[in-house]
Amino acid sequence: xxxxxxxxxxxVRETMLPQGAPPASEVGVIKWLRENLFSGVLNTILTVLGIxxxxxxxxxxxxxxxxxxxxxxxxxECRQIIAETxxxxxxxxxxxVIRERWNQFLFGFYPSDLxxxxxxxxxxxxxAVAPVLFTEMPRKLLxxxxxxxxxxxxLLWGGSLWVPISVMAGFGVGWLGLVAARRxxxxxxxxxxxxxLPLLWWLFLAGPAAEMLDRAIPLWVEEVRSDKFGGFVLSxxxxxxxxxxxxxxxxxxALGRRSDMLLVKALSVGFIEFIRGVPLITLLFTAxxxxxxxxxxxxxxxxxxxVIIMVTLFAAAYIAEVIRGGxxxxxxxxxxxxxxxxxDYWKAMQLIVLPQALxxxxxxxVSTFIGLFKDTTLVIFVGLLDPLKGITDAxxxxxxxxxxxxxxxxxxxxxxxxxxxxxxxxxxYLERKLQRDHR
Amino acid sequence: xxxxxxxxxxxxRLSMLIYDTRYRSITIQIxxxxxxxxxxxxxxxxxxxxxxxxxxxxSFAFLxxxxxxxxxxxxxxxxxxxxxxxxxxxxxxxxLLVAFMSCVAATVLGVIIGVLxxxxxxIIGRLTTVYVEMFRNIPILLWILVAxxxxxxxxxxxxxxxxxxxxxxxxxxxxxxxxxxxxxxxDPLFYRSLGNIDVGLFLISLDLLAIIAVITGSVxxxxxxxxxxxxxxxxxxxxxxxxxKSILILIVPLVVLLVALGFHAERPVLRGFNFTGGLDVxxxxxxxxxxxxxxTAAFIAEIVRAGISAVSHGQTEAAFALGLRPNRTMSxxxxxxxxxxxxxxxISQYLNITKxxxxxxxxxxxxxxxxxxxxxxxxxxRELEAVLLMMxxxxxxxLLISAAMNVYNNSxxxxxx
Numbered sequence: 057x058x059x060x061x062x063x064x065x066x067x068v069r070e071t072m073l074p075q076g077a078p079p080a081s082e083v084g085v086i087k088w089l090r091e092n093l094f095s096g097v098l099n100t101i102l103t104v105l106g107i108x109x110x111x112x113x114x115x116x117x118x119x120x121x122x123x124x125x126x127x128x129x130x131x132x133e134c135r136q137i138i139a140e141t142x143x144x145x146x147x148x149x150x151x152x153v154i155r156e157r158w159n160q161f162l163f164g165f166y167p168s169d170l171x172x173x174x175x176x177x178x179x180x181x182x183x184a185v186a187p188v189l190f191t192e193m194p195r196k197l198l199x200x201x202x203x204x205x206x207x208x209x210x211l212l213w214g215g216s217l218w219v220p221i222s223v224m225a226g227f228g229v230g231w232l233g234l235v236a237a238r239r240x241x242x243x244x245x246x247x248x249x250x251x252x253l254p255l256l257w258w259l260f261l262a263g264p265a266a267e268m269l270d271r272a273i274p275l276w277v278e279e280v281r282s283d284k285f286g287g288f289v290l291s292x293x294x295x296x297x298x299x300x301x302x303x304x305x306x307x308x309x310a311l312g313r314r315s316d317m318l319l320v321k322a323l324s325v326g327f328i329e330f331i332r333g334v335p336l337i338t339l340l341f342t343a344x345x346x347x348x349x350x351x352x353x354x355x356x357x358x359x360x361x362x363v364i365i366m367v368t369l370f371a372a373a374y375i376a377e378v379i380r381g382g383x384x385x386x387x388x389x390x391x392x393x394x395x396x397x398x399x400d401y402w403k404a405m406q407l408i409v410l411p412q413a414l415x416x417x418x419x420x421x422v423s424t425f426i427g428l429f430k431d432t433t434l435v436i437f438v439g440l441l442d443p444l445k446g447i448t449d450a451x452x453x454x455x456x457x458x459x460x461x462x463x464x465x466x467x468x469x470x471x472x473x474x475x476x477x478x479x480x481x482x483x484x485y486l487e488r489k490l491q492r493d494h495r
Numbered sequence: 496x497x498x499x500x501x502x503x504x505x506x507x508r509l510s511m512l513i514y515d516t517r518y519r520s521i522t523i524q525i526x527x528x529x530x531x532x533x534x535x536x537x538x539x540x541x542x543x544x545x546x547x548x549x550x551x552x553x554s555f556a557f558l559x560x561x562x563x564x565x566x567x568x569x570x571x572x573x574x575x576x577x578x579x580x581x582x583x584x585x586x587x588x589x590x591l592l593v594a595f596m597s598c599v600a601a602t603v604l605g606v607i608i609g610v611l612x613x614x615x616x617x618i619i620g621r622l623t624t625v626y627v628e629m630f631r632n633i634p635i636l637l638w639i640l641v642a643x644x645x646x647x648x649x650x651x652x653x654x655x656x657x658x659x660x661x662x663x664x665x666x667x668x669x670x671x672x673x674x675x676x677x678x679x680x681x682d683p684l685f686y687r688s689l690g691n692i693d694v695g696l697f698l699i700s701l702d703l704l705a706i707i708a709v710i711t712g713s714v715x716x717x718x719x720x721x722x723x724x725x726x727x728x729x730x731x732x733x734x735x736x737x738x739x740k741s742i743l744i745l746i747v748p749l750v751v752l753l754v755a756l757g758f759h760a761e762r763p764v765l766r767g768f769n770f771t772g773g774l775d776v777x778x779x780x781x782x783x784x785x786x787x788x789x790x791t792a793a794f795i796a797e798i799v800r801a802g803i804s805a806v807s808h809g810q811t812e813a814a815f816a817l818g819l820r821p822n823r824t825m826s827x828x829x830x831x832x833x834x835x836x837x838x839x840x841x842i843s844q845y846l847n848i849t850k851x852x853x854x855x856x857x858x859x860x861x862x863x864x865x866x867x868x869x870x871x872x873x874x875x876x877r878e879l880e881a882v883l884l885m886m887x888x889x890x891x892x893x894l895l896i897s898a899a900m901n902v903y904n905n906s907x908x909x910x911x912x
Contacts, residue, residue: 092617099616106618247513319524323531333893334886335850337864342886345878349545350538430634437856444637445857461644469633476632 123148126155130456153460154467157451161467164286164441170214170278174289177211180204181296210277212285212293213358217275222266223258230254282360286441286450288471293360295429298367302428303421305368306375307414311405313380324376331373336431339366344438363435371428378420382413415490422483426476443468542879555884557875558583564870566861568777571697579871584696586866587888593780593862594849597787601848602841604788605795612800623796630793635851639786643858646778650675654768670762672770678781679763679770686757702756709752717744779860783852791848795841802837803829835907842900846893853889863888 080086093103123142128134134150142148154161163171184204187197206220233249285293312324331339343362348355386409394404414421433444441447448464451457512522546553558580565575570588573581612623630638651663653674665672672679689701720740728734763773806829814824855862856869863885872881 092615095615099614102611102614102616102619106616106622109622110618317520317524317527319528323527329894330890333890335853335864335889337853337856338868338882338886338889341868341878341882345872346882349542349879352541353545353548426632430632433634433636434854436636444634445640459648461648465637465641465644469637472634472637473629473632477628480632 120147120149124151125149126151128152129156131458131460132456149463149466150460151463153451153457153463157447157457160451161287161443161447161464163289164447165284166280166286166289167278167284170280173211173214173280174293177208178292180207180211212280212289213282214277214279216266216270217277218266218269222262222269225265226254226257226262229257282358282440285360287443287447290360290435290440291429291432291443294364294367294432294435297364298371298428298432299425301364301368302371302375305372306421307379307410309372309376310379310383313376314383328373328376331370332377336367336370336434337437339370340434340438342366359438359440363438363440367428367431370431371424374424374427375421378417378424379413381420382415382417383409385416386413418483418487418490422479426479429475429479430472443471546879551877553879555880557871557877557880560875562871563874566866568780568861579867579875582871583863583867583884586861586863589780589860589865590849590852590855590862591892593783593787593855593860594845594852596784597791597848597852598845600784600788601791601795601844604792606799608792609796609799610803612796613803627793627796630790631797635786635790636854636857638790639783639854639857642785642789643778643782646673646678646782647675652676653765653770656765656770657768665763670760672763672765674770675778677770677775677777679773679775681760681762682772682774684759684761686759688756705752705756706749709748713745713748717741720744777860779855779858782858783855783860786854787848787851790851791844794844794847798837798840798844802833805836806832831907835909838903838907839900842896842903846896849892849896850889 077083081090094100123138123146125134125137125148128137128150129152131150131153134148134152138146138148138150159168159171163174166174181204184201187193187195187201203224206224209220210217230250230253233253234246237245237249309324309328312320313328315321315324340363343366344359347362351357390408390412391404394408399407433442436442436445441450444465448468451464452460512518559578561575562577562579562582563575564582566573566582566585568589569585570592571585573585608623608626611619612627614620650673653672653676655661655663656665656672656674663674670681685702689705691698691700720737724735724737761772763770763775765771810828810832811824814828819827852862853864855865859865861869867881867888868885872878875881
């Protein structure tokens, strides 16, 4: 029929018109503006309000930022410089406080000639986690990571080299015990040796051994006591230690909570619910006030270690709940498939269940880590100098910086933001990288 | 057909305790129990020996001793002659007060921001994203300290409101004065008050009880009216008009009661250097409330956004295909499904608010930690009892909230057949 058009109808266009440009309102900036900012009455009102808010914020804050002074020795000098440069009544930030107290914000009261030690510990930390995070690296490097805790301890606190060595030796003792038990061929001996020998070593032999070796061959690094710690060195020490320790503990607790064994399950549930039900501050108080009651008379160990233990327990309970969610989200078929392959419990968990469950739980785990890192600021309430309140109060206590509030808050907040935002972006990247299903 | 013979009856060997799955779980549980008991016994033994060495005993008798310290912010009667137990009670009420205020404010703010974050508007979307990321990634302690610094450093002193040309002025129709020492708000008072009744621990205002009773009654009557309307609709197909009846039932009795009681709000007035009349809310409470609200609102916004995006678009289209109007679609189809996703994490945010309210320590607000875990602990030197009691109270609050959450979860759970 279309062939006969020209005969049946008076006029029919036989050639296509050349393609014209789209109307101005449908391309480029105008289209974008219409669609995104002014698509309706409500939307237009929102846009106007939003622009007003931005303008108001910029007007209020920008001059303050721009008038900032970086070189001054006190707040009064700062204000003088601002008044001279920008006229009487101008407001401006006094970034000089950050510049002058930079070391204090980062290191607290750590001896200044030893600053290289925490820096080196942090650098080595990245070297140690690299083989864990990136599976392409040679597996042998993991042995280096295994020794990292002892190295970090020596670098941060110093003291006798033999203390961390004898603590690490506990693992060696356990391993030797396992090998020896395998040799004898007795079936029950292996697990007992692995559990019991290191415990016995740590409880009774580690201390005397370190002391003896110390007397024989004194190996000392200059000691730094815990009350010298402060600022971001303290935050990172507590944060990283608790993050590293709480993940395995959280996995164990999550498995315990989903266990068929009534007693194991009850203990896990009790522990998790108790920890999740109380504020972190009460646990920190327990660390600072009550641990002396719970430990054998005369024991007195380091406050930072006590805080690390409590923060670890706290984070582990939350991580356990996150991983429990991951375990529950896994289809039952996966568990049954593992069973039907004849894998035992630990093999099934290690090879089939946990890799998938942990993958599902990555966002939750990372947000728990972020929460943990933010919570390291609470250690101020047991007398440790965190960067947020401890150090800023110490800075304000000096007569030249009395009354400087916003600059330290903005500086410390920005650093926390960078760390946490980075962590959350990394978790998003990891989630995308590990995604196996097709969408 | 092969004959099936019984498995060879092996005699029990010790190694079966660990290698035979029939016995292994029992072995493990017994070992765990033994370890747990040993650990607990070790802790208790240490505690007893440490207490003995310090010459202390384990008793809660200190709760009935005179406290001897003042509390600046209190909901019920308290003086420094009251007992430590009563101070603890005041602290608990203060904790609940700031937690409740923050829950309400954070929910309102969080829902607004969460909904705005879904808006197609580019500027609003960016602004709310910045808000959420900023508040989620920075410790709450910083926000509380910033709020406190604003209240104590930026706001004018009460005497700035004085004179013919004051440098500061009151806000909200001259009813609220923000000063650097306290926030003065109007005090609700009654000319013909019904008085108070003493329930042992504290006084309850009969006016408040009357108001609660009237509101409850109105809501119940209104619900009956709506049920009746639904019944009529089911029978005849026509829904009677109820909106004006609802408004009458809900508002008139309350207004009548308030007029009868002579309700009025006494405004704060500047006399001398200070505001008199009205209620003075301490700045520590205001700062804690503001900090908790701003911080938690960011989390609630994300929860709300996730909940609304979780309802698939097909649900909306199905509702439209059935001929439902947009607002009925929202209330009957989308909201019930979104709420099922939103409410559990929302309640766990309420739990977080309650626990984070213990950061009152940073601004000197006298909450449970400030009274029982602060001054009482330091005065009596009973760390063990005070911290344990404090943990138990927080634990009880948490368990109550999670019990409420479980009840809700069960009621909205997908009913599968």
